[in-house]
Amino acid sequence: MPSINNLGLRSKLHLASLIVLALLAVLTFTAYDGMRxxxxxxxxxxxxxxxxxxxxxxxxRDATTTYAGIYRLLSWGGAGVPSANLQQLxxxxxxxxxxxxxxxxxxxxxxxxxxxxxxLLEAAAKEMPAYHKVVADVIDTASHDYSLATTLxxxxxxxxxxxxxxxxxxxxxxxxLSGTAFAAAEDSFDAVVRMLLLVFL
Numbered sequence: 001m002p003s004i005n006n007l008g009l010r011s012k013l014h015l016a017s018l019i020v021l022a023l024l025a026v027l028t029f030t031a032y033d034g035m036r037x038x039x040x041x042x043x044x045x046x047x048x049x050x051x052x053x054x055x056x057x058x059x060x061r062d063a064t065t066t067y068a069g070i071y072r073l074l075s076w077g078g079a080g081v082p083s084a085n086l087q088q089l090x091x092x093x094x095x096x097x098x099x100x101x102x103x104x105x106x107x108x109x110x111x112x113x114x115x116x117x118x119x120l121l122e123a124a125a126k127e128m129p130a131y132h133k134v135v136a137d138v139i140d141t142a143s144h145d146y147s148l149a150t151t152l153x154x155x156x157x158x159x160x161x162x163x164x165x166x167x168x169x170x171x172x173x174x175x176x177l178s179g180t181a182f183a184a185a186e187d188s189f190d191a192v193v194r195m196l197l198l199v200f201l
Contacts, residue, residue, distance in 0.1 A: 052113065053174040059103045060167045066096040067160050070138055074149060077142035090139035097135060101128050116173060124166035131159035 073089050107113065108121040134156045142149040 049174055049178040052107070052110075052117065053171065053178070055103070055107050056167060056170050056174065059100055059107070060164065060171070062096060062103070063100045063160070063163065063167070066093055066100065066135075067156075069093045069096065070135060070153065070156060073139060073142050074146070074153060077146045077149060083143045086139075086143045090142070093135065093139060097128075097132055101125070101132070104128065114177075117170060120166055120170040120173060124163050124170070127159055127163035127166065131156065131163060134159055 069089065070093060073086060073093065076086055076089065104121060104125045108118055108125060113121070134152055138149050138152045138156055141152065
């Protein structure tokens, strides 16, 4: 097989052109693949991870607001606020709790939620019935037995924090997944840069 040195000028030019075309093809493929992976990673971060994180944060905020509302109800009961006002606040608390439960179940049924995320959501949702019950007991007794309502609030505290811990674990898991997706996008970018350096240097 003849060496490159033995080739004619025209053959060498053709060979050089083929090498350049091959390198350009490799560069084009690498750049396209890198952009595609970056797009997928960014889509996962924004459309999936951020959306799930935001919905989880909204659920946690509503649950915390409801939790604060129970203490407000107790303070009203201790201050002798009319029963009608207590009942109105109690209805608001029940409605907010129902909203939190519905949002938890809806998020758990989302197709983009992974098995790990669903497990954490289900763990939080399992705490809701017991939490609902003790909150309802606090609301029902706050107007006529403040001492008992205060005692029941101890259990409500425990149930709320059990649920809140699961939500916190889910938020931390979402941050971890976002970090993984971001690292994948960075790796894709680095691969394109390395290929550019290989071609031009």
